[in-house]
Amino acid sequence: MKISYKYELLSTDTLSEKEVVNKLLESRNITDITTFLNPINPAAIQIADFGYEKEIKTTLTLLEEIKQKDQTVVVYTDYDADGITGGTILWETLHLLGFKVMPYVPHRKMEGYGFSIRGIDTVKKEFDPTLIISVDHGISGREKIQYARNLGLHVIVTDHHLKPKHIPEDADAIFHIPVLSGSGVAYFFAKLIFEHFQKTTSKDINEKLTHNFQHDYLALAAIGTVADLVPLQGPSRSVVKYGLAAFASVNKIGLKQIMKDAGIDGKPITPYEIGFVIAPRINAIGRLEHAIDALRLLCTTSTTKAEELSFKIDDLNKTRQDLVKVAVQEAKEMVELITTEQGVLPNIIVLTSQSWHEGIIGLIAAKMVEEYHRPAIIMTSGDGIYKGSARSIPSFHITEFLQSMQELLLGAGGHKQAAGFSLEVGKLGLFLERVQKGAMELASSIDLEKVIEADIKMPIQRATMKLVEELEKLSPFGIGNPKPLFYTEGVLLDARLFGKGNEHIRLYVRDPEVKMNPIEILAFSHADIFPTLKPHMKLGVVYTLDKNIWMGKERLQAICNHIVVNA
Known part of the structure; x- marks a missing residue:
């Protein structure tokens, strides 16, 4: 896993919070900042x-x-x-x-x-x-x-x-x-x-x-x-x-x-x-x-x-959640088995099961992409036809990939990172051959290592409520306009487990070159790395910034996206 960033804010920089946000927008190739901040009704x-x-x-x-x-x-x-x-x-x-x-x-x-x-x-x-x-x-x-x-x-x-x-x-x-x-x-x-x-x-x-x-x-x-x-x-x-x-x-x-x-x-x-x-x-x-x-x-x-x-x-949504939980676990076990047999994680994950409801195969595919950072094709069969759903990483256009073999498919359509298709059972072998060929080409054309891309690398002391207020003007956040990610290298003063099952960590991080109170960063579902954390060790953290409002009081809240130990 790699960490990259588009812009570095140095400790000597005197940019205002508004100017920092403008730099962030420029790094995202947004040139008309006024229109972006005030979109047309x-x-x-x-x-x-x-x-x-x-x-x-x-x-x-x-x-x-x-x-x-x-x-x-x-x-x-x-x-x-x-x-x-x-x-x-x-x-x-x-x-x-x-x-x-x-x-x-x-x-x-x-x-x-x-x-x-x-x-x-x-x-x-x-x-x-x-x-x-x-x-x-x-x-x-x-x-x-x-x-x-x-x-x-x-x-x-x-x-x-x-x-x-x-x-x-x-x-x-x-x-x-x-x-x-x-x-x-x-x-x-x-x-x-x-x-x-x-x-x-x-x-x-x-x-x-x-x-x-x-x-x-x-x-x-x-x-x-x-x-x-x-x-x-x-x-x-x-x-x-x-x-x-x-x-x-x-x-x-x-x-x-x-x-x-x-x-x-x-x-x-x-x-x-x-x-x-x-x-x-x-x-x-x-x-x-x-x-x-x-x-x-x-x-x-x-x-x-x-x-x-x-x-x-x-009620149906609860049923859907239960079905997905079971199916995702089955899919993970299948991927681990394939990886063990082949000695390497496949470049394109392809899984089939008659037990998976076709209404959830897209959700299974999305979970596979999230877990393994690979394009995923999930299929289930019935009445002589495979129904398939595919999800992908940002650098691989899954719909174009499927449409390149449309002579094998009954139909295919979708977007860059999500697609659906159907396939006659008798053509599965040919389909898998084409996918395998595509997987080999994918390995030579795209770096499949997951990259965490932060917007700005900055000293931890630049994480302030005033910056959060400027960041709020960029909302709504989502696909195409993700919540800004910051990368900070600092020193860990303390780390504490919290949550019902102690599955989360509170990190207290500060810049060793500056006299300041440490910033609290919440690392949800990161308890697995807790044993490796030691006081005064160097730490790199990718995080988002937000407001936490409790009992009418506002305070800065940083949410961890990724941790680099001994940065």
Whole structure:
């Protein structure tokens, strides 16, 4: 493991805290600091800002005709948190504007991701729509969209996933915006429709939708953006920054019930609450059952129904946690066995098990990447098909890797560090050969040693509350805008175990060249290194800075990311 840093602040430097933060932003290649610190309000962003003049005209003309003829629209949305939040935004907007509109969420196990022949046939039979609008999928659905068009259905695609070599040629319009999440694309697409039709809508509906786009829908788009690990840059940073603030004013009964049951109602919402509390609950239904209930929860106006569905997703989330815990342990044992047999950790981890629920294989893959710093491909089989989920390290584009062997796959799609695919059982051998070849090439082109990259190396005495206050202006933190990491070399004065099982350490570190009180650094789940710690030894610590508020009092809090003994 290596530690690197982008900028070094010397003890002789006299930069102010604001100037230190500006140096940090420059090291992240952020040149327009003013715009970064004050992102544009999503209310001022239009889908036309991304282009699509022809597609906008086609969409609005088609929707005008459909509304006039009282024809049906189906919102065909993905089953993950990004798709469910985006589907909620678009379905409810069309519904409130008076369209005859139905939602459709494919079943993960029965239909898989995106458009399917089975799903399109079901939509045609049950709803007989004039138009299908995709949310959070469709850019890779060329053949399925052609099938829908042959049935006489119009199709509009809204998506953000990696564009394949051949995009759907038969779609009436495609809104493909990679810098947004699926819910982000749906938000601006729905806003376009609302602004076009609001002149013919009642005052009450206009007021409700105006509020929703300023608060409820913005909060939903923020959930989808954070849940789908979209970089918090440009318009996505705007969506999340303003979306987090919007949580305090949401009216959605279902969303409020989720927060209440999770114990976070009335508290400030950050990307942490979305990523680790709200989104996993929304995702739980789609992972283990049918995600339509997650959409119903976000759309319901009934308190009783919200309580019922929120209880259900809370229960399913606990089941999901138990399944993941067991599966991850099994996966680790498999990796250790492979490593022992081969004498080396594989460059790309590939694991299969029929016992793993396909709804959790992405979570298993993510844990493998976190544990071993290797791309991971996790598969489970059923009905003659392998369903796979892949996660990767930042330097390896896993979706491009999978799409390079698309002739072997039934389908593949995703992002740079996350992808899903399906494969006929009979082609597993060929697939593994290609992965093995890719693993060999990976070893020669990428350094697989894990690197902890701090933003700034600085003396410990520069860690102050004033610096924390300047750092807070950079929020929200997440993918594409991680919480700043600092690296300090100092002397350990003391170390104490704490926690229920003494699994954590309090480190007291100071600069030996400066008269100062030591800084307390909390090292969670680092008890394994406690026996190696000795008073007055040199120590290198990578950490984040934050405020700890207790009983109304604020104090500096440093959280350890990594420790280097005898630095």
